[in-house]
Structure formats: C-alpha cells, structure tokens
Amino acid sequence: MSVSYRWVIVATGALMSCVAIGAMFSLAIFQEPVATATGWSHVGIASAMTLNFIVMGFGGFFWGAASDRFGPRIVVLIGAVLLGLALVLASRAQTLLQFQLTYGIFVGLAASTFFAPMIATTIGWFDENRGLAVSLVSAGMGVAPMTISPFARWLISTYEWRPAMLIIGVAVWVLLIPAAFLVRRPPAEAVETSADFVAEGAKPRLSQVFLSPQFIVLGLTFFACCAAHSGPIFHMVSYATICGVAPMAAVSIYSVEGLAGLGGRLLYGSLADRIGVKPVLIAGLLVQAAALATYLFVSRLGEFYALAIIFGSAYGGVMPLYAVLAREYFGPRILGTVFGAATMLSSLGMAFGPLVGGWIFDTFGNYSWLFIGSAMVGLGAAGMALAFPPLARREQEAVLGMAP
Numbered sequence: 001m002s003v004s005y006r007w008v009i010v011a012t013g014a015l016m017s018c019v020a021i022g023a024m025f026s027l028a029i030f031q032e033p034v035a036t037a038t039g040w041s042h043v044g045i046a047s048a049m050t051l052n053f054i055v056m057g058f059g060g061f062f063w064g065a066a067s068d069r070f071g072p073r074i075v076v077l078i079g080a081v082l083l084g085l086a087l088v089l090a091s092r093a094q095t096l097l098q099f100q101l102t103y104g105i106f107v108g109l110a111a112s113t114f115f116a117p118m119i120a121t122t123i124g125w126f127d128e129n130r131g132l133a134v135s136l137v138s139a140g141m142g143v144a145p146m147t148i149s150p151f152a153r154w155l156i157s158t159y160e161w162r163p164a165m166l167i168i169g170v171a172v173w174v175l176l177i178p179a180a181f182l183v184r185r186p187p188a189e190a191v192e193t194s195a196d197f198v199a200e201g202a203k204p205r206l207s208q209v210f211l212s213p214q215f216i217v218l219g220l221t222f223f224a225c226c227a228a229h230s231g232p233i234f235h236m237v238s239y240a241t242i243c244g245v246a247p248m249a250a251v252s253i254y255s256v257e258g259l260a261g262l263g264g265r266l267l268y269g270s271l272a273d274r275i276g277v278k279p280v281l282i283a284g285l286l287v288q289a290a291a292l293a294t295y296l297f298v299s300r301l302g303e304f305y306a307l308a309i310i311f312g313s314a315y316g317g318v319m320p321l322y323a324v325l326a327r328e329y330f331g332p333r334i335l336g337t338v339f340g341a342a343t344m345l346s347s348l349g350m351a352f353g354p355l356v357g358g359w360i361f362d363t364f365g366n367y368s369w370l371f372i373g374s375a376m377v378g379l380g381a382a383g384m385a386l387a388f389p390p391l392a393r394r395e396q397e398a399v400l401g402m403a404p
Contacts, residue, residue: 005184006125010136012182013118016076017140019175020083020111022148023168024052027103029152033161040096050351051104052111057347059112064340067117068333073183079113080176086110087169091162116340119323124186124332130324131277135269138320142262145254186332209338214329217387222322222342223349224381225285228374229315230353232292233257239367243299256308261316268317277324282385284318289378295371322346325388 031045067075086106093099119134126133148168155164209215232239236257240250264284272280291311298307326339357370 006122006133008182009122009125009184010133012179013114013122013137014140014143015179016080016114016118016176017137018143018147019140019172020079020114021141022144023083023087023172024049024056024107024111025144026148026152026168027052029149029156030161030165033156034099037161038096040099044096044100048100048104048107050355051100052108053347053351055105055108056112056115057344057351059109060116060343060347061337061340063113064116064120064336064338064343067120067336071185072117072121072336073180073185075113075117076183077177077180079110080172080180082106082113083110083176084169084173087165087172091165091169112343116343117336118183119320120327120332120336120339121183121186123323123327123335129273130327131269131272131280131321132266133269134320134323135265135317138316139262139265141319142258142265142316145258206334206337209330209334210341213387214389215338215342217384217389218322218325218329219342219345221281221285221381221384221388223345224377224384225288225315225318226346226349227352228292228349228378228381229288229311230350231357231370232295232311232353232374233315234354235357235361235367235370238361239295240301240304242366243304245301245304249301250304253304253308256305257312257316260309260312264313264315264317265320267313269320272321272324277321277328278385278388281318281321281325282382284314284321285378285382285385288314288318289375289382292371292378293375296368329389 027045027049031042034040034045035042063075063079086102086109089106090099090102093102118137122133122137123130152164152168155167158164159167236253237250240253245253268280268284287310291307291314294307295311298304322342323335323339326342327335330338353374356373357367360370360373361367
C-alpha cells in the first residue's frame with residue numbers, strides 16, 4: 001500500500017477523535033437544557049461525565065487489546081455504531097437512571113474505541129515524524145470544543161435537547177461508519193520494527209510489560225499529569241466568575257484553551273521529533289505546573305486569556321507524547337494494549353480532579369487549594385518523568401541526526 005496512505009490514517013483518526021470526544025463532552029452544553037426540561041438534578045446529570053471517564057478508562061484498555069488482536073477497523077466500526085446508538089437512546093431516556101446508563105456508560109465505552117486504537121495504528125504507520133502524526137490525530141480533540149459544542153448549542157436552540165441529541169447521534173453514524181472502512185493495519189515492514197524494550201520479533205508477556213519500570217513510570221506520570229489539570233479545567237469557568245469575569249466571557253476561556261491546545265499539540269509533537277520525546281515531555285509538565293500555580297494571581301479576563309494560552313498549549317501538547325514513548329519502549333505489536341492500559345490510568349486521573357475540586361470549594365469556599373494542590377501534583381508528574389529509562393541508542397542517534 002502506498003506510503004502516502006499514512007496521512008489518510010492521520011486524517012481519519014483526527015476526524016474520529018473530534019467527533020467522539022466532542023459528542024461526549026457536549027454533555028456540558030446539554031446539562032442546563034436537560035435539567036430545565038426534565039427537572040433532573042444538575043449533579044445527577046453531571047455524574048454521567050464521571051461515568052464517562054471511568055468507563056472510557058477501562059474501555060480503552062479492553063479496546064486497545066482488541067485492536068492488537070483483531071485489527072483496528074472492526075474496533076472503530078463497533079465504536080461508531082455504538083456511539084450513535086448511545087446518543088439516540090439517551091435522547092429517548094425517560095428517567096435520570098436511564099440517561100446515566102446510556103450517556104454515562106455507553107457513550108464512554110464507545111468513545112474509548114477510538115483513542116488508543118487509532119493512536120496505536122497511526123504510530124505503526126510512521127517511522128519518522130511520529131510525534132507530529134500522533135499530535136495531528138490528537139488535535140481532533142482540540143477541535144471538538146470549537147465544532148461539536150457550538151453545533152450542539154445551535155441544535156438545542158432550534159429543536160430543544162431531545163431532537164438535538166438524536167440528530168448528533170445520527171450524524172455520528174453518517175460520519176464515522178464510512179470513516180471506519182478507511183482504517184488499515186500498518187504495513188508489515190513497519191510492524192517488524194524493533195523497540196527499546198522488546199527484542200526484535202519477540203512478543204513479551206503482558207505481566208512482564210506491566211511490571212516493567214518503563215510502564216510503571218509511564219502510567220504514573222500519565223495519571224498525575226491528568227489529575228493535575230482535570231480539576232482546574234473543569235472548574236475554570238466557575239473560578240473566573242468568582243474572580244469577577246462575566247459568565248459568557250468566562251466560558252470563552254474554554255475556547256482559548258482549546259485553540260491553544262491544538263497549537264500545543266503541533267508544537268510539542270514537532271519538537272519531540274527534533275530533540276527527543278522525554279525532554280519535551282518534562283518541559284511541558286513543568287510549564288503546566290507553573291501555569292497552575294500562576295492562576296492564584298490572576299483575576300482579569302486578559303490575564304485569564306494569556307494564561308489559558310500557556311496552560312492549554314502545555315496540557316494539550318504533552319498528551320500525545322505518552323503514546324510515542326509507549327511505542328519506543330514496547331514496540332508496535334502490543335502498543336494498543338499498552339497504551340490502552342496507560343489511557344485507563346489517565347482517565348482515572350481525569351475523573352479524580354473534578355471531584356476533588358468540588359470538595360475543596362464546598363469545604364473552603366474558594367479554589368486556592370485546588371490550584372496549589374494541582375501545581376504540586378503537576379510537579380510530581382514532571383519528577384516522575386525524569387525517571388523514564390533512556391531510550392535505545394539507535395533512537396537517540398536518530399534524534400541527534402547521527403544515524404547512518
């Protein structure tokens with residue numbers, strides 16, 4: 001198959017991540033209209049998002065392993081069908097429990113079919129520019145707040161929430177089912193590439209992999225990175241409003257973060273291809289921690305915008321780098337399983353932050369300790385990243401331009 005097909009894989013992965021993550025996070029847009037129309041509690045509706053993160057975490061491990069065994073196409077095809085069905089069923093829910101089960105569990109399970117399998121597949125297609133390729137696929141997540149969320153808001157204003165969610169479910173089928181048939185396994189020659197952790201041609205036991213220093217550091221760093229930024233991201237609008245920023249202007253901070261995250265993915269991915277993944281990851285984690293601490297000292301909209309650019313580019317930029325490190329350490333044969341397990345830990349970190357942030361605000365009446373604690377966890381993530389074992393010599397030479 002033509003080498004140029006790798007960019008079709010990148011474009012398909014970006015589309016899938018945009019639609020899947022955008023559909024899941026559109027719950028924030030639906031929350032108020034659903035609560036108003038049904039009388040369900042805000043916390044009951046929002047709990048569906050916590051379920052999304054938890055189910056997406058465990059689902060990422062399952063679907064990553066399935067993609068290694070059966071190939072990515074069947075996995076993402078199942079995900080496309082299931083995601084559309086979950087949204088259609090959620091639009092018909094008559095009780096809060098039905099809504100939580102359909103949106104909270106099935107949407108999370110469906111969304112998890114795309115991230116780890118498509119990231120692993122994309123990496124398998126690239127021997128060079130892996131950081132950039134993975135960043136472009138991940139960039140679909142950054143585009144989602146600027147596309148799916150406004151579309152959902154327009155649909156709700158025009159048709160009310162039930163028809164809006166039904167239309168989004170049908171749109172998922174229209175977009176993602178045909179896209180799934182574009183997904184291909186990497187060429188055989190790419191799959192045989194050796195890795196730092198795996199001897200060429202070998203397939204290690206998963207117990208050996210998950211107990212290795214490489215995976216332990218990868219999983220803990222990924223978890224701490226997401227635990228550090230998830231709380232501040234979720235509570236940012238509330239914090240800005242408390243600081244005196246107008247509600248609509250506070251919401252716009254999300255858009256700035258999303259746009260900055262898109263640029264950060266491209267910047268950090270390109271730098272990783274040039275100077276190495278580990279130093280770029282550590283630098284990004286340090287920038288994230290510094291930005292989190294700096295939120296203690298901002299109160300004006302312009303200051304929030306400026307810091308959102310730095311913060312958004314940092315947390316958005318480092319996220320794809322974990323997949324590149326997983327590929328370098330463990331090779332492509334079990335990458336879906338390994339990265340799926342790492343994604344499970346990161347999703348648990350994402351679920352942890354909003355709950356802790358809410359408890360801090362309820363207890364202390366402000367978010368100061370949220371940002372202090374998040375900055376400390378962010379520094380911990382950077383410290384953990386320092387413990388990554390060195391990559392294979394051939395990878396270091398390639399980065400430095402010394403490879404023959």
